[in-house]
Amino acid sequence: MSTERRKPYPFDRIEAKWQHHWDTHSTFHALNPGHPGFDPTKPKYFVLDMFPYPSGSGLHVGHPEGYTATDILARFKRMCGFNVLHPMGWDAFGLPAEQYAIKTGQHPAVTTAHNIDNFRAQLKRIGFAYDWQREVNTTDPGYFRWTQWIFLQLYHSWFNPVTKRAEPLSTYAGDDADGVRLAYVAEVPVNWCSALGTVLANEEVIDGKSEVGGHSVERRPMRQWMLRITTYADRLIAELDGLDWPESIKLLQRNWIGRSEGAEVSFAIEGTSHRVRVFTTRPDTLFGATYLVLAPEHSLVETITHASQRAAVHAYQDACRSKSDLERTDLAKDKSGVPTGAFALNPVNGERIPVWIADYVLTGYGTGAIMAVPGHDTRDHEFAVQFDLPVRQVVQPPGDEAWQGFTGHGTAVYSGFLNGLSTLDAKREMNRWLHANDHGKGTVQYKLRDWLFSRQRYWGEPFPIIWENGHHQGIPESELPLLPPVMEDFKPTGTPEPPLSKAKDWVRYSETAHRETNTMPQWAGSCWYYLRYCDPSNTNRFISHEAERYWMGADSTSPKPGGVDLYVGGTEHAVLHLLYARFWHKVLFDLGHLSTPEPFQKLVNQGIILGEDGVKMSKSRGNVVNPDEVIAEFGADAFRCYEMFMGPLEQMKPWSTAGVEGVSRFLARVWRLVMEETQTGEWVRSAALCDVELDKAQRKVLHATIKKVSEDIEALSFNTAISQMMIFVNAFTSASQRPVSAIRTLLQVLNPFAPHLTEELWQLIGAEGTVADQPWPVFDPAALIEDELELVVQINGKLRDKLTVNRDATSQEIEAAALASPRAQEWTAGKTIRKIVVVPGKLVNIVV
RNA sequence: GCCGGUGUGGCGAAAUGGCAGACGCAACGGACUUAAAAUCCGUUGGGGAGCAAUCCCCGUGCGGGUUCGAGUCCCGCCACCGGCACCA
Numbered sequence: 059m060s061t062e063r064r065k066p067y068p069f070d071r072i073e074a075k076w077q078h079h080w081d082t083h084s085t086f087h088a089l090n091p092g093h094p095g096f097d098p099t100k101p102k103y104f105v106l107d108m109f110p111y112p113s114g115s116g117l118h119v120g121h122p123e124g125y126t127a128t129d130i131l132a133r134f135k136r137m138c139g140f141n142v143l144h145p146m147g148w149d150a151f152g153l154p155a156e157q158y159a160i161k162t163g164q165h166p167a168v169t170t171a172h173n174i175d176n177f178r179a180q181l182k183r184i185g186f187a188y189d190w191q192r193e194v195n196t197t198d199p200g201y202f203r204w205t206q207w208i209f210l211q212l213y214h215s216w217f218n219p220v221t222k223r224a225e226p227l228s229t230y231a232g233d234d235a236d237g238v239r240l241a242y243v244a245e246v247p248v249n250w251c252s253a254l255g256t257v258l259a260n261e262e263v264i265d266g267k268s269e270v271g272g273h274s275v276e277r278r279p280m281r282q283w284m285l286r287i288t289t290y291a292d293r294l295i296a297e298l299d300g301l302d303w304p305e306s307i308k309l310l311q312r313n314w315i316g317r318s319e320g321a322e323v324s325f326a327i328e329g330t331s332h333r334v335r336v337f338t339t340r341p342d343t344l345f346g347a348t349y350l351v352l353a354p355e356h357s358l359v360e361t362i363t364h365a366s367q368r369a370a371v372h373a374y375q376d377a378c379r380s381k382s383d384l385e386r387t388d389l390a391k392d393k394s395g396v397p398t399g400a401f402a403l404n405p406v407n408g409e410r411i412p413v414w415i416a417d418y419v420l421t422g423y424g425t426g427a428i429m430a431v432p433g434h435d436t437r438d439h440e441f442a443v444q445f446d447l448p449v450r451q452v453v454q455p456p457g458d459e460a461w462q463g464f465t466g467h468g469t470a471v472y473s474g475f476l477n478g479l480s481t482l483d484a485k486r487e488m489n490r491w492l493h494a495n496d497h498g499k500g501t502v503q504y505k506l507r508d509w510l511f512s513r514q515r516y517w518g519e520p521f522p523i524i525w526e527n528g529h530h531q532g533i534p535e536s537e538l539p540l541l542p543p544v545m546e547d548f549k550p551t552g553t554p555e556p557p558l559s560k561a562k563d564w565v566r567y568s569e570t571a572h573r574e575t576n577t578m579p580q581w582a583g584s585c586w587y588y589l590r591y592c593d594p595s596n597t598n599r600f601i602s603h604e605a606e607r608y609w610m611g612a613d614s615t616s617p618k619p620g621g622v623d624l625y626v627g628g629t630e631h632a633v634l635h636l637l638y639a640r641f642w643h644k645v646l647f648d649l650g651h652l653s654t655p656e657p658f659q660k661l662v663n664q665g666i667i668l669g670e671d672g673v674k675m676s677k678s679r680g681n682v683v684n685p686d687e688v689i690a691e692f693g694a695d696a697f698r699c700y701e702m703f704m705g706p707l708e709q710m711k712p713w714s715t716a717g718v719e720g721v722s723r724f725l726a727r728v729w730r731l732v733m734e735e736t737q738t739g740e741w742v743r744s745a746a747l748c749d750v751e752l753d754k755a756q757r758k759v760l761h762a763t764i765k766k767v768s769e770d771i772e773a774l775s776f777n778t779a780i781s782q783m784m785i786f787v788n789a790f791t792s793a794s795q796r797p798v799s800a801i802r803t804l805l806q807v808l809n810p811f812a813p814h815l816t817e818e819l820w821q822l823i824g825a826e827g828t829v830a831d832q833p834w835p836v837f838d839p840a841a842l843i844e845d846e847l848e849l850v851v852q853i854n855g856k857l858r859d860k861l862t863v864n865r866d867a868t869s870q871e872i873e874a875a876a877l878a879s880p881r882a883q884e885w886t887a888g889k890t891i892r893k894i895v896v897v898p899g900k901l902v903n904i905v906v
Numbered sequence: 907g908c909c910g911g912u913g914u915g916g917c918g919a920a921a922u923g924g925c926a927g928a929c930g931c932a933a934c935g936g937a938c939u940u941a942a943a944a945u946c947c948g949u950u951g952g953g954g955a956g957c958a959a960u961c962c963c964c965g966u967g968c969g970g971g972u973u974c975g976a977g978u979c980c981c982g983c984c985a986c987c988g989g990c991a992c993c994a
Contacts, residue, residue: 629989895975
C-alpha cells in the first residue's frame with residue numbers, strides 16, 4: 059500500500075498550523091457596520107453556499123465542490139479589498155434525525171449536535187475561510203424564534219390585489235380576514251399510510267407506495283396550514299428578469315409557476331339553475347366544444363348526475379379514488395370516463411352537449427372542469443375517439459396541414475362571428491364577447507399551487523398558533539421562541555394526528571385554548587438563513603436594518619436589484635428552495651423589513667461529482683469518495699485544487715484519484731520551487747532562490763499568470779486558472795536562478811486555491827505578514843507585448859507556413875512577407891491569387 | 907410527448923469565427939539509482955511518404971449551409987444526461 063510512501067511535501071504539519079492560525083486570529087471574521095474597526099470605505103461581497111443538512115454519514119466530495127469555489131472567490135475578493143461575508147450553517151431540522159430517534163431512542167437534538175460537530179470539523183480540515191462566528195443552526199431556539207416570527211408576519215398579512223403587495227391585515231376592508239391571510243388553514247389531502255399508521259412526507263412516498271415497507275398510501279383530506287404563494291406568481295415570474303441566474307433555472311421556475319392566459323366560460327346545465335365554469339386557453343375554439351368534462355371529484359358531479367347514471371358515476375369515482383397519482387398519470391394512454399347523463403348548453407350557440415366525468419381532468423387546476431374541443435386538443439381528441447364523441451373543425455391550419463388534432467394557431471372557421479380571424483384575434487374577440495354577454499371573462503391560471511406548509515412531525519418548528527373555539531390565532535411575539543415539548547416518544551400516533559398531540563401538557567394553552575400540533579417543513583428554516591448570517595446574534599430583530607442594508611443592499615451605481623452577490627449550490631434546489639426563499643423575501647420586503655425584493659443576485663449551480671466508475675456516487679454502489687481520506691493522503695490543498703481542476707464548475711464530472719495525484723504533484727513542485735531536500739531528508743530553503751531580475755520570458759509568464767488567474771476567478775473558470783499556474787511552475791522549475799519576487803507573486807495568486815501551502819512558503823521565504831493580507835497583484839500589460847509576432851500563413855484556409863514579423867509591421871508588409879514565404883510560393887505557383895485576408899497579429903490567408 | 911443541457915485524443919479537459927487538443931492523467935523512451943520508488947528531461951490524435959530534417963491526407967456525434975476561414979454561427983437529424991409530464 060501507498061500509506062508508507064513519503065509525503066511529497068509536509069502538508070500535514072502545515073495545514074493544521076494554518077487552520078489554527080486562522081481560528082485564533084479570526085482572520086476571516088467580517089465586521090458589520092457599527093463594529094469597532096469596521097471600514098465603511100470597503101465594498102461588500104456576500105458569497106453564500108447552500109448550507110447542508112448535517113447527516114450522520116458526513117460530507118462527501120460533492121459538498122466541498124461548491125464550497126471550494128466560493129472559498130476561492132471569498133479569499134480572492136478579500137485580497138481585492140472587499141469586506142467579505144462568507145458564512146456557513148446547518149439546515150438541521152428534518153426527517154432523518156427524527157427517524158433515527160425513533161429507531162434508537164436518541165433525541166434528535168443530540169444526534170443533530172453530534173452530526174454538526176462532525177461536519178464542522180470536516181469543513182475546517184479543508185481550510186475554508188468561513189466566518190465561524192456567524193454560524194447559524196435552524197434548530198437553535200435563537201434562530202427558529204425568528205422563523206416563527208416570520209410565520210406570524212405571513213399570518214398577520216394579506217396580499218392586496220390593488221397594490222400587488224403584502225400588507226398588514228389592518229388594511230383589509232373585507233369581512234373574511236381568515237380567507238385572505240398569507241398563512242391560512244385548508245382541508246388538503248395528505249399521504250396517509252394506514253399500514254404504518256402515519257402520515258408520510260412526499261419524499262417518503264415512492265411510486266405511490268411507502269418508502270418503508272412498500273405499503274399503499276392513500277390521499278386523505280386533513281386540516282393543513284398553507285402559504286398563499288400563488289398571489290406572488292406574477293411577481294415571481296417577472297422579477298426573475300433582473301437576476302443573474304442561469305437561463306435554464308429561470309426557465310425551470312417559470313415552467314413550475316406555469317402561467318397561462320385564457321378564459322373562464324360558464325355553461326348552464328340543462329334543466330337546472332346550475333352552471334359549470336371551465337377554464338380554457340383557447341376560447342377561440344368555443345364553437346368546437348362537443349362535450350364537457352368534470353374532474354371526478356368536482357363538487358357539482360353529485361348534483362347534476364342523472365339518476366340513470368348514478369351507479370356508474372359512483373363506481374367510477376370510487377375507482378379513481380383508489381388510483382395513485384402515478385396510476386392516474388402514467389396510464390395516460392388509456393383514457394377513461396363516464397357520462398353523467400346531464401347536458402350543458404354552449405353559451406355561444408345554445409348547443410346541447412353531454413357532460414362527462416373523467417380523470418384526465420384534474421381537480422386542482424383551473425376550475426376542475428373543461429370544455430372538450432376534440433378537433434383541436436390532443437387529449438380531448440383521444441377521449442372523443444375512444445367514446446365516439448363528435449369531432450368538429452373550428453381552426454383552419456396554415457398551409458396544407460390536416461385540421462384534425464391541429465393544436466397550433468391558424469384561422470377561425472365554422473365559428474360564427476369569429477370566422478376569418480387569426481387565433482390570436484379570435485381569442486381576444488371571444489373574451490370580449492363572453493364578458494359583454496356575461497358568460498365568462500379572460501383569466502390567468504397557474505400551475506403553481508399554494509404551499510402546503512404543515513407536517514405531522516416532531517423535529518420541526520412548532521407553529522406559534524393556538525386554537526380556541528375552533529378559531530386560530532397567533533401567540534404574542536413575547537412568547538417566542540415556542541420550543542417543542544420535551545418528549546421521550548416521537549413515534550407516530552397511529553392516527554393522522556401529529557406526534558406533538560401526545561404532549562398533553564404542552565398542547566394545553568389555557569382552559570379554553572390548545573396549541574397547533576403540526577410543525578413546519580424543513581424548507582422553513584432555509585427560507586431566510588442567508589439573512590440571519592448578516593446579523594446572527596441579534597436578539598431584538600431577525601436582522602438589523604443596518605446589517606441588512608449593508609450586506610443585502612443594492613449597489614446604487616448598478617442596475618442590479620441587490621441581494622447575495624454569489625450563491626452557489628446544486629440544481630436540486632432550482633425550484634422549491636429558491637422559489638420559497640424568494641417568496642418569503644418578497645413578503646418581508648413588502649412589509650418593510652427588507653430593502654430589496656430579491657434574495658440572490660447571482661446564482662451558479664455546481665455539477666454533480668460522479669464516482670470513479672462514472673456513475674453517481676452511492677453507498678450501495680460502493681463508489682463514494684470520502685474527503686477525509688483524500689485529505690489524509692494528499693492534503694487539503696491538493697483536495698481543493700483537484701476539485702477545481704476537474705473541469706468546469708457547472709459540469710457533471712467523474713472523480714479520479716490519479717487526477718488528485720497530478721494536482722498534488724503540482725503543489726509539490728511549487729513547494730520545491732522554494733525548498734529543497736537535503737541528504738538527510740530535511741527541507742531547507744532552495745539555493746536556486748535568489749534576488750534577481752526576471753528575464754523577458756519570465757516576466758511575460760508571470761504577468762500572463764496574474765492576468766489569467768484574476769480573470770478566471772471572476773469567471774469561475776478555476777480549472778483554467780490552475781492550468782496557467784502550472785505553466786508558470788513549469789517555466790520556473792527549470793530556471794537555475796529563481797527570482798524571489800516572482801515566487802512571491804505566484805504565492806499570492808495561488809493562495810485562494812492552496813491557502814495552507816502558500817502561507818507556509820510565504821513565511822519560509824521571509825516575506826512580511828501573511829499572504830491572505832496582501833493586496834491582489836496587478837498585471838503589467840506591457841510585459842505581455844512581444845517585439846516580434848509569429849503569424850500563420852494559410853492558403854485557402856489551410857495552415858501552410860509560419861513567419862515572424864515585427865510587432866508594428868503594416869498589412870502591406872505582412873502581405874508581402876506571406877507571399878514571399880517559401881511554402882506560400884510552392885502552393886501559389888501557377889495559380890491566380892484571388893484574395894488576401896490579413897488579420898493583424900494573427901494570420902494571413904491567401905485565397906487562390 | 908414537451909423543455910433544458912451535453913457530445914472534442916486512451917481518460918479529465920482547453921480554444922474573443924483565425925495554428926484543434928493548452929494544462930493534467932495514463933502510456934512510452936531517457937537521466938539519476940546496485941535496483942526500485944520519488945524526481946528531472948523528452949515523445950505521444952489517426953493514417954501515409956521519406957535514411958533524415960521534413961512533408962501530405964484525414965480528424966471536434968451525423969448530414970447540409972453561411973464564410974477567405976467553422977469545435978465555435980445557421981438549418982435538419984442522432985445519442986446520452988437532467989427536469990416537467992393528461993396543467994385544458
